[in-house]
Amino acid sequence: MQQITKSLVQQVIRPRTQESHKGNFGRVLTIGGNQNFGGAIIMSASAAVYSGAGLVTCATAPQNFVSLHARLPEAMVVDYQDEKKLAELIPQMDVIVIGPGLGTDATALAVLKFVFAQVRPQQNLIIDGSAITLVAQEKLALPQAQIIFTPHQMEWQRLSGIPVTQQTPTKNQAIQQKLAATVIVKSHRTEIYLPDSTIMWQNPVGSAAMATGGMGDCLTGILAGFLAQFSADRAQTILAAVYTHSAISDQLAQKQYVTLPTQIIAALPKYMAEMAS
Numbered sequence: 001m002q003q004i005t006k007s008l009v010q011q012v013i014r015p016r017t018q019e020s021h022k023g024n025f026g027r028v029l030t031i032g033g034n035q036n037f038g039g040a041i042i043m044s045a046s047a048a049v050y051s052g053a054g055l056v057t058c059a060t061a062p063q064n065f066v067s068l069h070a071r072l073p074e075a076m077v078v079d080y081q082d083e084k085k086l087a088e089l090i091p092q093m094d095v096i097v098i099g100p101g102l103g104t105d106a107t108a109l110a111v112l113k114f115v116f117a118q119v120r121p122q123q124n125l126i127i128d129g130s131a132i133t134l135v136a137q138e139k140l141a142l143p144q145a146q147i148i149f150t151p152h153q154m155e156w157q158r159l160s161g162i163p164v165t166q167q168t169p170t171k172n173q174a175i176q177q178k179l180a181a182t183v184i185v186k187s188h189r190t191e192i193y194l195p196d197s198t199i200m201w202q203n204p205v206g207s208a209a210m211a212t213g214g215m216g217d218c219l220t221g222i223l224a225g226f227l228a229q230f231s232a233d234r235a236q237t238i239l240a241a242v243y244t245h246s247a248i249s250d251q252l253a254q255k256q257y258v259t260l261p262t263q264i265i266a267a268l269p270k271y272m273a274e275m276a277s
Contacts, residue, residue, distance in 0.1 A: 012240035013275040025054030026228020032102040038064035040101030047221025099131030100217040147181035206246030209253035218261035
């Protein structure tokens, strides 16, 4: 497998053109966070904002509105069951994230099906967490879009049918090619499988300090923020986002036993400035 390098990240994260505005840095919609798991979608939206997305909207359960406004005033918020509003918003988006904290009940399934029906072929659609489980359980047809799955190994087992103990790069890639999507299998050494490529990538950074709740939600937001603003090379942008997530954790882990997703989010602007320089 080929390893992601710091130099690749530096090629992706470039200084911003001074004559620009928020519209130049992309629009992101994060969808998820039921009444019990609001923190997941708040972290996803936060990572998108802190990684530089120009405009971020969060579609979530109304119970999360106050918390989202308090923690992330930079993001707009809508009810994820408001189909009229979602139908207006989705076509405007460069990147859509669905799954963090979404749950697997009837409401979650209805939201997921509606989003799949609305998404456009040119849009990036990041499918994470319980949305992956719903796709696997309900055998949902995938929409025409630039799809990225971000499963941990058990979610990948559900989606691929490959038991965790039998997951190998060759087997993983075979299923990924059938899905015709990017697949990021999160593990000790996260693996990235890209469509239209035989090259398999491995993330060489990251540690057990990242083994805490919400870490995957954080990754979805970084992916969204990067894809929204760095469009020159989609594959490199995805790889750079995965590396950045873990590299920041490694910096924090030099002095901490565990690194929290919220700490990685807070450190994003400084790290990205270092890479851009």
